[in-house]
Amino acid sequence: MAEITAHVPVMLQEVVEQLQLPPEGRMLDLTLGLGGHAEAILARSGPGLRLLGVDRDPEARAAARARLGADARLTILADTYEDVWDHPAFEAWRALQAPEGLDGVLMDLGCSMLQLRDPKRGFSFREEGPLDMRMDPDQGPTALQWIAEQDATSLAAALFSYGQERASRPIARAILLAFQAGRLHSTRDLAEAVYTVIPREPAKRKGLSDPATRTFQAIRIAVNGELERLGEALRRAVAQLKPGGRIAVISFHSLEDRIVKRSFRHLAGIWDGPGRQPPEPLPRLLRLVHPGGIVPSEAELSANPASRSARLRVAERISETPEAS
């Protein structure tokens, strides 16, 4: 397992301030990761705080437990933020600890540095490792198994939609060629297939990001189904908030951020079309706290350049039941 200290929590100060948790609050961290945000929340709260941390990755849960120790205020649950809502342990925690609803929900989307830097997890083109990329190593197909199921059209579509890769078609063909020739086993093999279309050195000389970045992002998103049910998870989370409770979501690329923005606006009763009127009345459950989102400070950007693409969106629950607009 990589060093726990390798993960620096992003926008830590902003998250803690924006959540406005009461000292005895009820809080859900849906992407516990290595427990960086959770640690700060526990440190600033009183003995009555109850924090439920959820993560789909067993290594992350173990690392968070090692970091946070046997704090009686903390419960850690193995599940996804899409499915946790119907987990009997979540329902029991909710009934016992938060019968009136939650004061705060945090989602810090994407991968942790623990995942990205551990070669055996297969997330990084910088390290030689198996083509895995699953956040939960016990669930679903590996990246290699997923690629084996694709044809040139579906692979190119995934590279284009999830990686915004303009050379999606030739890269898809190069990946499938390598696979069919028995040359696709590792992260390096996948990166090499991309470099046959977009050579690495010229990009490096121009100071551009590595040409494999977008392909790795796209395949990781597809393998983990990262965008498919994010909107639904946000709606389920908002439904758990008590009036005045806040939800804070950090996203790391525009595809995620667009879903967060649209979901928050929809739940705030703001219609984004098509047409002038929604076909049915929108819920009015949220107030947008920072409609444009918050980005990392200059100081954070220079201390932690990996935070550069982060955007924090915050919204506050304004009513107990959906109201017609």
Ligand SMILES: C[S@@+](CC[C@H](N)C(=O)[O-])C[C@H]1O[C@@H](n2cnc3c(N)ncnc32)[C@H](O)[C@@H]1O
């Ligand atoms: C950016 S890290 C969170 C870091 C954490 N806030 C910290 O300070 O240490 C994101 C975490 O979310 C987890 N994750 C990603 N998608 C998930 C999902 N659908 N359900 C539950 N956990 C998920 C990943 O396994 C990873 O540990």
